[in-house]
Amino acid sequence: MPGVTRLSVRNIRKSFGTHEVLRGISLDAQDGDVISLLGASGSGKSTFLRCINLLETATDGEIWVDGEQIRMIHKGGTSRPASQKQVDHIRSELGMVFQSFNLWSHMTILQNVIEGPVHVLKRPRAECIAEAEALLEKVGIAAKRHAYPAHLSGGQQQRAAIARALAMKPKVMLFDEPTSALDPELVGEVLRVMRALAEEGMTMLVVTHEMSFARNVSNRVVFMKEGLVESTGSPDEMFGGGASPAFRQFIGHFGNGQ
Amino acid sequence: MPGVTRLSVRNIRKSFGTHEVLRGISLDAQDGDVISLLGASGSGKSTFLRCINLLETATDGEIWVDGEQIRMIHKGGTSRPASQKQVDHIRSELGMVFQSFNLWSHMTILQNVIEGPVHVLKRPRAECIAEAEALLEKVGIAAKRHAYPAHLSGGQQQRAAIARALAMKPKVMLFDEPTSALDPELVGEVLRVMRALAEEGMTMLVVTHEMSFARNVSNRVVFMKEGLVESTGSPDEMFGGGASPAFRQFIGHFGNGQ
Amino acid sequence: MDFAFLAQTMGTLLKAVPMTLALFSLSVFFGGLLALLIVWMRVGGNPVLSAIAKGYIFIFRGSPLLIQMFLVFYGLGQFGFIRYSFLWPFLREPFVCAVLSLALCTAGYSAEIFRGGIRAVSPREIEAARSIGMSGALLVRRILAPIAFRHALPAYSTEIVLMMKSTALASLVTVWEVTGVAQRLISQTYRTMEVFLCAAIIYLVLNFIILQVMSLLEYSLSRHRRAIPPALKA
Amino acid sequence: MATLELIGFGSNGWGALLLLAALMTLCVTATALAIGAVLGAIISAAKLSGKTWLVALGNVYTTVFRGVPELLIIYLIYFGGSSAVTSIGKAMGYEGFLGMPSFLAGALAVGIISGAYQAEVFRGAYLAISKGELEAASAIGMHRGLRFRRIIIPQVLRFAIPGLGNVWQLSLKDSALISVTGLAELMRTSQVAAGSTRQYFLFFIVGGILYLILTSLSDRVFNGAERRANRSMPTAAMGKA
Amino acid sequence: KDWKSATITLEGAYAPWNMTNADGTLGGFEPELAKVLCERAEIECKLVASDWDGMIPALNAGKFDVIMDALSITEDRKKVIGFTIPYAATPAAFATAKDSPLANAAGTGATIKMTPGQTGVKEVDALKEAFKGKTIGIQAATVYAKFVYDNFGDIAEIREYKTGADRDLDLQNGRIDLGFDDAVYFANAFQSANDTLAFTGPEIVGSIWGEGEGLGVRQADTDLRDKLNEAIKSALADGTVKTLSMKWFKVDVSPQN
Numbered sequence A, B: 001m002p003g004v005t006r007l008s009v010r011n012i013r014k015s016f017g018t019h020e021v022l023r024g025i026s027l028d029a030q031d032g033d034v035i036s037l038l039g040a041s042g043s044g045k046s047t048f049l050r051c052i053n054l055l056e057t058a059t060d061g062e063i064w065v066d067g068e069q070i071r072m073i074h075k076g077g078t079s080r081p082a083s084q085k086q087v088d089h090i091r092s093e094l095g096m097v098f099q100s101f102n103l104w105s106h107m108t109i110l111q112n113v114i115e116g117p118v119h120v121l122k123r124p125r126a127e128c129i130a131e132a133e134a135l136l137e138k139v140g141i142a143a144k145r146h147a148y149p150a151h152l153s154g155g156q157q158q159r160a161a162i163a164r165a166l167a168m169k170p171k172v173m174l175f176d177e178p179t180s181a182l183d184p185e186l187v188g189e190v191l192r193v194m195r196a197l198a199e200e201g202m203t204m205l206v207v208t209h210e211m212s213f214a215r216n217v218s219n220r221v222v223f224m225k226e227g228l229v230e231s232t233g234s235p236d237e238m239f240g241g242g243a244s245p246a247f248r249q250f251i252g253h254f255g256n257g258q
Numbered sequence C: 001m002d003f004a005f006l007a008q009t010m011g012t013l014l015k016a017v018p019m020t021l022a023l024f025s026l027s028v029f030f031g032g033l034l035a036l037l038i039v040w041m042r043v044g045g046n047p048v049l050s051a052i053a054k055g056y057i058f059i060f061r062g063s064p065l066l067i068q069m070f071l072v073f074y075g076l077g078q079f080g081f082i083r084y085s086f087l088w089p090f091l092r093e094p095f096v097c098a099v100l101s102l103a104l105c106t107a108g109y110s111a112e113i114f115r116g117g118i119r120a121v122s123p124r125e126i127e128a129a130r131s132i133g134m135s136g137a138l139l140v141r142r143i144l145a146p147i148a149f150r151h152a153l154p155a156y157s158t159e160i161v162l163m164m165k166s167t168a169l170a171s172l173v174t175v176w177e178v179t180g181v182a183q184r185l186i187s188q189t190y191r192t193m194e195v196f197l198c199a200a201i202i203y204l205v206l207n208f209i210i211l212q213v214m215s216l217l218e219y220s221l222s223r224h225r226r227a228i229p230p231a232l233k234a
Numbered sequence D: 001m002a003t004l005e006l007i008g009f010g011s012n013g014w015g016a017l018l019l020l021a022a023l024m025t026l027c028v029t030a031t032a033l034a035i036g037a038v039l040g041a042i043i044s045a046a047k048l049s050g051k052t053w054l055v056a057l058g059n060v061y062t063t064v065f066r067g068v069p070e071l072l073i074i075y076l077i078y079f080g081g082s083s084a085v086t087s088i089g090k091a092m093g094y095e096g097f098l099g100m101p102s103f104l105a106g107a108l109a110v111g112i113i114s115g116a117y118q119a120e121v122f123r124g125a126y127l128a129i130s131k132g133e134l135e136a137a138s139a140i141g142m143h144r145g146l147r148f149r150r151i152i153i154p155q156v157l158r159f160a161i162p163g164l165g166n167v168w169q170l171s172l173k174d175s176a177l178i179s180v181t182g183l184a185e186l187m188r189t190s191q192v193a194a195g196s197t198r199q200y201f202l203f204f205i206v207g208g209i210l211y212l213i214l215t216s217l218s219d220r221v222f223n224g225a226e227r228r229a230n231r232s233m234p235t236a237a238m239g240k241a
Numbered sequence E: 001k002d003w004k005s006a007t008i009t010l011e012g013a014y015a016p017w018n019m020t021n022a023d024g025t026l027g028g029f030e031p032e033l034a035k036v037l038c039e040r041a042e043i044e045c046k047l048v049a050s051d052w053d054g055m056i057p058a059l060n061a062g063k064f065d066v067i068m069d070a071l072s073i074t075e076d077r078k079k080v081i082g083f084t085i086p087y088a089a090t091p092a093a094f095a096t097a098k099d100s101p102l103a104n105a106a107g108t109g110a111t112i113k114m115t116p117g118q119t120g121v122k123e124v125d126a127l128k129e130a131f132k133g134k135t136i137g138i139q140a141a142t143v144y145a146k147f148v149y150d151n152f153g154d155i156a157e158i159r160e161y162k163t164g165a166d167r168d169l170d171l172q173n174g175r176i177d178l179g180f181d182d183a184v185y186f187a188n189a190f191q192s193a194n195d196t197l198a199f200t201g202p203e204i205v206g207s208i209w210g211e212g213e214g215l216g217v218r219q220a221d222t223d224l225r226d227k228l229n230e231a232i233k234s235a236l237a238d239g240t241v242k243t244l245s246m247k248w249f250k251v252d253v254s255p256q257n
């Protein structure tokens, strides 16, 4: 159902101590949007994603997930979510994929994937296993389902982490530099899975340094600078001639290997 | 003195158990050569470098460093260096830079850099400090000389590791994927230092995934495959039309981000 | 060497082993439960509870068990309100007091060990759990506790062996376990070396068994760390 | 008040004796820790040597001295040690008894025990050294001895500090058992004061408090040492549980 | 060896036999008696405190030469060390809480004489009815322990303590109903228990407690033993022991036979 707003962020601010990292960011993601978030190190990309699923609490601003607003309590300069229950519910609707995979080391890949559906969503185990196996098949690591994370390559671990997030049937997937901890040769595996997801119409928000992904797969590029959205547009606009000077300078880093 | 053979490797073999990782590799580096070693993961690039400075003992083959042959004892299928003293001497003439920096965590950057000159080469401390500071200046981290490695960014740590290796005044520098543990934006810092070294005429052997470095900085490219040199040539030959199909397929991975 | 005497001594000492084992297992069990409570207070974020837990740990780790046991056994009875309370029928029993003071002591140590285990859990794995909507008890039960327990296990086995040895002090409060019986034998026969040698062997065997069991447990809980296929080694 | 006078420093007060005893506890524990450090270093080296029989020897040592109650070991060394010394004396022509001083016997016993624990601490610390840093040392041509002195020792000491703090804590309390040798350390002096004045609770509580003071003082020393040694480590970001 | 000097050990925590003063010096009945005995035997003596638990093995290991610590002369101990003649012999009795129903049991205030291993004495049996099902505390591995087991083992619960002092605390706490021990020791313990405890039943004397308390020496050191025996004899004969005993115990403990 294209046109439905899956995620809406209004004027998010976030400070650590006196340092204001996010200075008012707004963003909407419609069903099927694939948004690339670009920006220099320290520009606040990770913090932004972490605020959306409440791993950090934004100092100010509003967040709607699939039409439901996250209720916050602002009191004396600090803020916190009003209901842990709502937080857990919202988080279960947002799939998060971390740079460093963060698979649970004491569980096999399959156990990692069914953990959420069985224990958070409280769905029947057998059903979850069947779905998990289908997901692992899809990301291409079904053969490794009984292995432990430590026994997998980085690319395999990241694909397992994606499967784990997908198993929760999230409304939006958030990716924080999903390939930057990988060896160059393993990057392709993960990008292929992400491209397939995008083609199936999954709504995705992707922090990435892979210009080819931003250019070829996403339908919108958001460039952040010092806690603000410096410029945004379609990949063609951004990578074509029309980009802002700051963005042009930023992508200049990547063209050559120095 | 161009034309002097700094490093010469003849028909090196190395097996781990029954698995033969290096199956007879030969390579010569003249003074001022900058050789890029490319190859898929597992093709034996790291093992090759480690055999050169004897962190691994080659099963067979000969190694000359600056005209001096490393004496080996081969006996009943195993081999070991004949003289630990020679090994230590040879190693002090080969500067090694690791993927994971491996700075000594209990020493400041300056201490890391003077450690070898003072304690291995037994040179006067004051002199070593002066030289170390000049080196740190050159790699651009003089301001951090009293910081501990853990307090530096990856790019700064790697530059310190390069300074540490240079402080030994090595005849040849060996680099094992010096940038692949770094965030994309930090890669540039290190590559800049390496390019400067190359321009000063340092003899270098570099395992890398940075195609632009291989292409623009090195004067020879060696492509390894399954423990053998599959093809070798100048960057123009290799990256131009004349490369082998295997190499073309290999670099195909890098052109696009999938 | 007087083997007849050694055999006889061994026989006498072995009869006291069930008492040692009873002291040991009950105090490890109750001490473990108490440790969980304390570690929850310690890391829970409430500053008052955390301070109480810190104080508890400080006192019970910092003073000799001998003094603790003496004060628990002989000291509590000095207070009329305890002697006339419903607790007295329990506290009157030397065995209960011995278990109580052993458990109080090990709880302090175990709490610190468990806390170490919790700190060793990667914050990223916790974050991953939060990001799929886990929190509170579910997070502790499914992610935090299993990983923390696995981390704490080696230190905890050491603590358990220390407990086994600590039961030797229970004869102070008239519970006659192996060491107490050994000391009594010595004051009857004055053959210190032989008697203590027998006692030492008994403890050595008991502790050896405990350590084997613990390392078996450790082994079965570390499948995820074992046997990394060489092809994937970095 | 009579109680205050009893633990005070007047002519009827036990204060001075108790403080002296606390000092004795400190001395005997420190000596024991030093003995244990030497033994621990040797045993951990044996366990790390990779030679089957040395490893087995190390394992026997650590198993035995961690598995037998401390009291028994103290007795065995106190009495067994004396008879050994006496028979050595006899062999060298000295007639009569050669006792082992209680201080030495006690420190030796506690030291042998702490050696078993320290061996494990050192071994763990050695294994915690990054392999890469050792390789980096080899790669600039450091020979074994130099590598050991410049890279391994400083890092082992750094990683061992928290573990050594625990061993110190254990030894401090094991030293309470030396009272059976008659050495006037804190535990025995508390017992003697209790028995002589029949103020059992008073002196056991005072003794306990003195032990707590020793503990917190030594905690402070070890924490300071740890902070110093960890200057070079990243400031740990504690994850919320 | 001509024994110009000797080391004497005592626990230093067994008031009033021997104890430690707040300045660290030793005091009490035995240290004072030891001074007298050494002067008379012309031995230079050094007093050292050591722990009761290891005293006898330590004597045989050579750490000191004489034990003077209210050490009863018994057959078992004679197997491992030598003894002088006794310098004291004390009665034994039961103690209980003053307000206990067991206070003033049959025969309180009387004295009976018993021989080793003797049972079925009518004054002792008279107590059995009252003590039935009660808990009696004794110090482990003493002659008194054997007496209690022989006579009350079938009707009462017996609990063994490592020290008499621990037992006294439990008697005050009410964890046990009765204690049985050296009456001289008890008399002193009652004072520090604020007189909440009292004797009950008859005082028992005689060879059942062995020959009394003597000095312990190594079996080989017969010359030392003989010298000390002479000194003890003279101290008993001229009443020195009695004077010291009255000073510290308020009763005369010198052996009567």
Ligand SMILES: Nc1ncnc2c1ncn2[C@@H]1O[C@H](COP(=O)(O)OP(=O)(O)OP(=O)(O)O)[C@@H](O)[C@H]1O
Binding pocket: A016, A021, A039, A040, A041, A042, A043, A044, A045, A046, A047, A048
């Ligand atoms: N927990 C925190 N406490 C204090 N400052 C923080 C914290 N997390 C992040 N910051 C600061 O916030 C700023 C933005 O960090 P953030 O990780 O969001 O950047 P980023 O755009 O994701 O960078 P990168 O590309 O390096 O991941 C940085 O200056 C960082 O130092």
Ligand SMILES: Nc1ncnc2c1ncn2[C@@H]1O[C@H](COP(=O)(O)OP(=O)(O)OP(=O)(O)O)[C@@H](O)[C@H]1O
Binding pocket: B016, B021, B039, B040, B041, B042, B043, B044, B045, B046, B047, B048, C230, C231, C232, C233
């Ligand atoms: N110590 C070892 N024991 C056994 N096998 C080893 C060892 N070191 C390397 N190998 C094996 O040797 C092969 C070559 O490894 P090497 O590290 O040299 O490859 P590489 O070309 O450097 O790869 P990468 O690009 O991943 O670093 C691999 O198959 C690896 O599993």
Ligand SMILES: [Mg+2]
Binding pocket: A045, A046, A047, A177
């Ligand atoms: Mg980030």
Ligand SMILES: [Mg+2]
Binding pocket: B045, B046, B047, B176, B177
């Ligand atoms: Mg490699």
